[in-house]
Amino acid sequence: MTDAASSDPSAITPTAVPFLQSNVVLGIIVSLLTGAAAKFHLQNYITSGNVAALADYALQGISYVAAFVALHARITSPLSPVKLTQKSADTANNAAPVIVSTSSTPPAQAGFASVGLLMTLALVALAVCTFSGCATVDKLAGVTPPATPVPTTFNEKYASAVSACTAALTTTDALYKVGKISYADAMNTEKQIDAVKSALDIAQTLEAGPTPALGDSKLAAALDMLTALQTYLTAQNAGTK
């Protein structure tokens, strides 16, 4: 049967791609190396600030491009380099021709290629943060990135607390939609968020009145409620694992 299969001209003979010639492997290696170089600020050995920032920008860019090359190779390349061991070669020589000749679909890459996919997802998130947060662009312009602003006034603290409530609502909605928390848990969380929001609104009303100090104390109480809500959500999350 093996002889018949080996004499079949339509049979596909697995081709041994050297490990380091795989686009997936090369993409991951280049991405890791350039990512590590950017992480450890090797460009700081260049004395000029703008050139160093440009090198940082280039390293990150190469890292992202290499990750996407790995993803492209993962999608388009039919053979898995991790299967090209002596054992898999023996298997291919003996049994695979019969199997391969009956199927026109070559096997997809598997195994460690999924690491490249996960890394690509992480790098996409990093790219969004980098290019929307403009951290690197700030460096290119020779400007020190501004420090994260800390809420100081009542209105800033109020806005931060309301935004935290919004984030809690968004998280609750996302977790509920994918079934990570139950309907009852989502309802309970929403009620707690509403209570915090009510306390925040009362604090704002008091702050605008004749005794602003009352507003500050009510705001502090609302922030304590937010902390309690965070503890509740954390407990719920731990309970679903």
Added chain:
Amino acid sequence: MPNILLALQLLLELGAQAQGLLQLIATAQAAGRDLTPDELATVKSAFTAAHATLDADLAAGAPKTA
């Protein structure tokens, strides 16, 4: 949805929200002023929108009562 995708989606969504708030505060502090009523209204409307979304999803998945 796999947990890693859910985490990434939440990370991006919450990051965008936080960035909007930080931008508001940074702009106000750079100008040496407090947040304006319009800026506070923006924050409140984001809360209202998120609340409405959660309400709609909860209403769609509400358990049937006998």
